[in-house]
Amino acid sequence: MRIQEGIIVPAQDQQYQNFIVRYNQNLHGDFDYQSDDTFQIVNDLFGILYVPEQDVPALEFNSYSYSSIPKCYTYMELGALSASGVLRLHDHPYLRLKGAGTLVAVIDSGIDYQHPAFRNGDQSKILSIWDQSLPGGRSGRIPYGREFTRVQINEALAAENPLEIVPLIDRNGHGTRLAATAAGNRIPEENFSGAAPEAELVIVKLKPAKKYLRDFYLFPREAEVFQEDDIMLAIAYVLQCAVENQMPLSICIGLGTNMGAHRGDGPLSEFINSTASFSQNSISIAAGNEGTARHHYLSGADRQEKTDTVELKVGEQESTRGFSMEFWGDSPNFYNIVIQSPTGERLPVSTALKYGTQELSFVFVETRILVNYIPIERRTGKTLVFFRFLHPAPGIWKLLVEERMPANGGFHIWLPTRGLISDETYFLKSSPEFTITSPGDARDGMTVTAYQYRDNSLYVQASRGYNTENVVKPDFAAPGVGILTASIGAGRIFEQATGTSLAAAQTAGIAALLFEWALIRGNEPYFTGNSVKNYLSRGAVRDDIIQYPNPNWGYGRVDLYHTFELLT
Template sequence: MFGSADVEKNFINMQQGISGSSSGQNIAPAQNQEYGDFILRNWETISEADMKRMNAVFQKVNEMFGILYIPLEQVGVLEINSYTYSSIPKCYSPMDINAMDAGGISQSYRQPYLKLQGEGVAVAVIDSGIDYTHPVFREGDRSRIAYLWDQTIMESGNEAVPYGKVFVREEIEQAIKSENPYETVPSRDENGHGTALAGLAAGNVVPSENFSGAAPGATLIIVKLKKAKTYLKEFYQIPPLAEVYQEDDIMLGVSYAVRMAKKMGMPVSVCLGLGSSQGAHIGDSELSRYLDYINEDANVSVSVAAGNEGIAQHHFTAELSEEQETVELKIGEQEGGFYTEFWGNPPDDYRISVQSPAGEILDISTSIGSVTQKLSFIFTATQVLVNYVKMERSTGKQLIYFRFLHPASGIWKIRVQKEKGPGNRFHMWLPVQGLISQDTYFLQSNPYSTVTAPGDSVRSITATAYQYRDASLFFQAGRGFTPDGQVTPDLAAPGVELTVPLNGQQNFGKATGSSLSAAITCGAAALLLEWAIVRGNLPYASGSAVKFALQKGAVREERMNYPNPEWGFGRLSVIDSIPE
């Protein structure tokens, strides 16, 4: 739809907010369920005349990325082939299921020549929001939150944000002082995930709870993400009540945090505790590419979660050296529907057939083009929709995208054959835990290459989780490396049974997951930014420089080879990461 193969080309000189008409509604297109969202790279696409014809709206993210909002009535049937895989926003889930000493963080507080606490640094958490009334985010009536962008509030935005509403420190402090804070600042963290991450990254020291955030002196920037639109959840067969967020909203949230930190004259450490198993797992998602882009700049570091997919049995891989490989997929009785992705390495083309539990076999056409193929089985009510992409634009790999509708339970078999020539490796991934029945999995799964996106971002800091009490790896932790051999995760940080601030209760509880490790790593990165930029030791340090410093200072065991797919370069240690 965006032109021949969506080739990258110069478009009109677009500025933020150029659009067709707004269809007479006050709801911003990003919040409007009647609009579809498409991520564009290098502002490639169509002419301004075509935008007006489609009643489309464009939103700039930065110099490299933008978002095009098109009325769904103009979009038609959403197909991977028609719009390109990378342009359709992916959906990201929270990666969840006294650690500061273990991370060498409290030592950096106590070291007399350091006393690092994140002063002069911004910590940005892009997640489910924050309980801004919790004591760990304020000192009396003084809030440590400089900006709070709530994407869920139904407003059309202003010059600062394209939709939702921004609350600044003065408004938050006014709310804290009032009898009913939420009349003044009506922003809540419904599930508490963002509150937990913000607390671990930059919460106050609370001696009575033996709690401290990693960077208790940092200034907070919070983005509360709106939930993914209904049409995307339906397209990806995501359960209606699942907590998922759109890739384009996350990108806009990160962009906002970077701009606000720059406005305050502060370096910023960004925390993303979200993940997705969509994509080829080689840093190919638009979010991963965007994070690589901003990590090149001085003053910006991004920490992300490795995910919790290590033992979920959601990854299959094989070297197709024989004539045929059979992938056995068990589908649970309560499974309502799901997607799975096949990624084959070039130069081979692959022939695929699908066998139902009843033994019926249907072939997938390799020459039908961009049309979605519908496999309807006679002996079951299951329909499998298939998009066959011989060369996916971003990766050059072969992508075969399956959507199982009302799948029959039992053992399904996907038979893979090579067209000709030498064999090559292919991978398949199922959705992350929480988006698919726990009884749906590959019978012969592989626990490696299970780090979720954007943990495959080259320049971000990808943190996996370990139990700091006995230095054991979290058993569900996502494992590397990427299929093309990139090292990920970068390091391990505490992430098991951590004390976290609880949402809406002003007390504390326990939580586990790699998103918590990302939050602690984000706070650790803030300490390094304080040492490097605020104190002038390395004034132009980039996110890559912070990442390499943490890799270099990681604690490693003598009898283990590094980097490795479980631990990366070792366990986080801030005190060992600061040059002498």
């Protein structure tokens, strides 16, 4: 498909801004909504509105806009199958579960479709690919980008130059690693197998986040980040593929963000909750790698003092560009905040400009701080203060926070995740609790943390739970340290990788095995994503000296074989 020169695709065009809207809650009554180039329906609740940049006022947060401006997500990755009981089921004389008849979806950086983990000669195990990053307008099932079918992928594999037919490249390799871990072919000579080697794959390569969002959130230019609305449309696409092919679907999301109140109620999290509650769909999500990042500050909820001093060390790398930070205070408390620079200069944050942006300019350092103070954020009811530090001076910054009712709640502050801010910027008195990244905080998704399967120790950088509504997160742990998986490196076919995204990928493959047993073989005809989560939680391995569930391990270590032992 060739795109005619001059045709504008708002979803991809940098001159358009994207907004997530709840179109069926329109104050003016019902309308017969249809998708077009400027409005794209995601499901029966959410749609994406594309507005020309010149028609949008300067971007800022207020009580009504926080959920509508897309958040940005990045990668959660920095002999495992036997530890989770998978190989014993591959080779079990009666069960022989390998994922046949199921579909695994990976929404990420794309895939190296020529890798032996995804092909048998000139035949691909990939059902279809949607590349959001390639030029292209509305066509068939996709609102933008290009779609490649299995017929086209097989044609490419048989061609002398495959990229002329299917010009998809996974430059990062993250998506390739997740796809191989979840559903790569069994390759005995490499001692490798995906968790569900006979499952088929559907792949979405996310397009990079638009420049206006990267600039608004002050992300580094080299960081790879993706938009919330693109991820939502990707989920809608893979759901459609599964329905059309009448296959149970296991989705893997190895991305995360520290944006939001960490209570699982953003648009993407809500979409995940609704998806997992339907029959034949499950979603496995990385818990995040923020446990030791020192990116979270937690005030003491049971203290009586009215003031709290938050000390933030800002590194040299942030001084050239800046960074953003979110403060979330519990209701019904009220917060007064004063910011102190490394030179001791203090400026107060206004609590009156709830619909505007306050600019704090310091005299003795060349730093500006843009602040949006929202006393009651519409979706959560919490106090949200969004900070953007522009060219911050390196050193120790302080937030002097006064609470009117300190015994009736507390507050959280989150910095961006690893990869979006340097390791030299952190809270001096940080907390590893409540560091599960979004959308891992979604109630009904399967949130997976990582452990070292060789000695059963928790991955040291793994995010810790629960979410801020005390919903158990993570749900359980899967191997995610030193995992053998597919490589895109020159001369290498496989490599070791680490991160909670790998643990989520293995769980996505395990979910496919459960779907094969329950749906393909007719043992449980109404199996849902919640069924998968509950089966795996019940069969998880738990140590006698640890109380479960807990914020580190959830309900324990995934062991699919033990799950089947309990069934019998």
